[in-house]
Amino acid sequence: MDYTTIVAGALKAATEEDHSEPIGAGEGAIPILPYMPELIFGLIVFGIFYWFVKRNIVPNLEKAYADRTSAIEGGMERAEKAEAEAAAAKKKYEDQLGEARAEAAQIRERAKEQGAQIIAEMREQAQVEANRITETAHKQVEAERQQAFVQLRGEVGQISTALASKIVGESLEDEARQRGIVDRFLADLESGAITPEQLGARDEVR
Amino acid sequence: MSGDITLLGYGVSTIGPAIAVGLIFAAYINGVARQPEAQGKLQPIAILGFALAEALAIFGLVLFFIAFFVG
Amino acid sequence: MNATMTAAGLVLPMAEGESHFPPTPGDFWQPLFAIPGTEYYFTRPMLLMAIATGLLMVVLFLTTRRAAIVPGKGQWLTEQVYNFARNGIARDMIGSKDFMPFVPFLFSLFVFILLNNAFGIIPPFQNPTMARIGFPIGLTLIVYVVYHWVGLRKAGGVGRYIGGMLPSGLPGWIKPFILFLELITFFITRPLTLALRLFGNMFAGHMLLVVFIVGGWYLFKTFEPGLMLVALPAWILGALLTVFEALIQFLQAYVFTLLAASYIGGALADEH
Numbered sequence A: 001m002d003y004t005t006i007v008a009g010a011l012k013a014a015t016e017e018d019h020s021e022p023i024g025a026g027e028g029a030i031p032i033l034p035y036m037p038e039l040i041f042g043l044i045v046f047g048i049f050y051w052f053v054k055r056n057i058v059p060n061l062e063k064a065y066a067d068r069t070s071a072i073e074g075g076m077e078r079a080e081k082a083e084a085e086a087a088a089a090k091k092k093y094e095d096q097l098g099e100a101r102a103e104a105a106q107i108r109e110r111a112k113e114q115g116a117q118i119i120a121e122m123r124e125q126a127q128v129e130a131n132r133i134t135e136t137a138h139k140q141v142e143a144e145r146q147q148a149f150v151q152l153r154g155e156v157g158q159i160s161t162a163l164a165s166k167i168v169g170e171s172l173e174d175e176a177r178q179r180g181i182v183d184r185f186l187a188d189l190e191s192g193a194i195t196p197e198q199l200g201a202r203d204e205v206r
Numbered sequence B: 001m002s003g004d005i006t007l008l009g010y011g012v013s014t015i016g017p018a019i020a021v022g023l024i025f026a027a028y029i030n031g032v033a034r035q036p037e038a039q040g041k042l043q044p045i046a047i048l049g050f051a052l053a054e055a056l057a058i059f060g061l062v063l064f065f066i067a068f069f070v071g
Numbered sequence C: 001m002n003a004t005m006t007a008a009g010l011v012l013p014m015a016e017g018e019s020h021f022p023p024t025p026g027d028f029w030q031p032l033f034a035i036p037g038t039e040y041y042f043t044r045p046m047l048l049m050a051i052a053t054g055l056l057m058v059v060l061f062l063t064t065r066r067a068a069i070v071p072g073k074g075q076w077l078t079e080q081v082y083n084f085a086r087n088g089i090a091r092d093m094i095g096s097k098d099f100m101p102f103v104p105f106l107f108s109l110f111v112f113i114l115l116n117n118a119f120g121i122i123p124p125f126q127n128p129t130m131a132r133i134g135f136p137i138g139l140t141l142i143v144y145v146v147y148h149w150v151g152l153r154k155a156g157g158v159g160r161y162i163g164g165m166l167p168s169g170l171p172g173w174i175k176p177f178i179l180f181l182e183l184i185t186f187f188i189t190r191p192l193t194l195a196l197r198l199f200g201n202m203f204a205g206h207m208l209l210v211v212f213i214v215g216g217w218y219l220f221k222t223f224e225p226g227l228m229l230v231a232l233p234a235w236i237l238g239a240l241l242t243v244f245e246a247l248i249q250f251l252q253a254y255v256f257t258l259l260a261a262s263y264i265g266g267a268l269a270d271e272h
Helices: A003-015 A036-168 A175-191 A196-205 B005-013 B015-034 B036-069 C044-064 C073-094 C100-118 C134-155 C158-164 C172-221 C225-268
Strands: C031-034 C041-043
Touching: A036 A175, A036 C041, A036 C044, A036 C073, A036 C100, A036 C134, B005 B015, B005 B036, B015 B036, B036 C073, B036 C172, B036 C225, C031 C044, C041 C044, C044 C073, C044 C100, C073 C100, C073 C225, C100 C134, C100 C225, C134 C158, C134 C172, C134 C225, C172 C225
Parallel strands: none
Antiparallel strands: C031 C041
């Protein structure tokens, strides 16, 4: 049997109606010829199935895909945002810290200045006080000297009188007279008629 | 013992595609063994080659059916 | 085989008494009842296909009805399959630029063929619907129309579409031959192999399983000790072949979808 007879036979079997059965039907049919109801039924069923899948299944799955992708990307975005926020907060804190440091330094500086000023003022005050005390001391010393001088003047009179009476050997009882002599002596002394040197070392009491 | 010589013919005709399929998968395995990362690229090609070689065996089956049922 | 069957016989495989050994292609002819007003029968593969499709719709709908960002178990499983069809087949074959419109088509094609194939080994159905050539031809027709339509729209005219099939850089004298081959490839070989591959694998695989399992049963039924002993390895082999068949079923669903995607991708590609 050659090829042409095979093809002719197949065509003959496909078109012939001798066994009064449709193509592909019956147990004796060639397995490679389609049974029309099956072919059409298969097309219809697959068409329905395709329509169903296209309409109900694929959009859901693609939506889940897209959601998943966006969820992952959204998560990354959120993380990046949080990182940026953290960085911004850190920068802010650092800035504030720097400001605080600068302020502290300023305050310290000012305090130092103020301290120096206070010290200077205190020193000045102390100086003034010391001067005042010195002044007062000087005045007091002067006053004491004056007092001592006055007192000494009295005592010098008495001692001179006593000495003179002892030396002269006479009692100078008349007080007025006595006073007159002393006063005259002192007047002489003040006027320079009698120099302290003439009186000897008595002046060195003071 | 009885039968049809066309059946024997079909049996003989499958030898060619059988060798072809064997060669294709041998080459595929070789390729993957040498370069495992190329598997994804080789697999569809191997399957396509397998399908093409197998088509010959299927033609044989068809011709057998025609010869058996018609002749 | 009688067209009038009991209700239990609608889904269940053929009763043992009615089957015969060795299996023949005629075993796949399983009419259930006559469609009123026509000479056609409603067949068991049609019923199985309807069941498979209904099952798929329910499962897919339930697992994706509330598609969440964090998937549950069912949604995760559906997503794995969807991922496989979307990224593993559609995106790889068509290219990430314009694969999205074809994802529903390729995904439904993949799961549809997969479950219909799997019905070949799942009790109580145990009959791959795709072993009836009408169904693969139907699917192939859709793919055929889709990839030619896409190619025509992309090329913008029949002449340019045909011209685009030629590889560039050929010497002038060889062009007619190559064009002839390309035309045969595009219009005959591709759809023919696409449909027949799926059909042939399911058909032959199922025959093989029937040979070993029903054959073992026939050996066992003789009640001769020697033959009964032989039945055991036949069943073991049958079980192993069932696992192998599961692999083939998946592979055929994958190959069908992959080829459909590659044809569409080829029609959409800028250069041939």
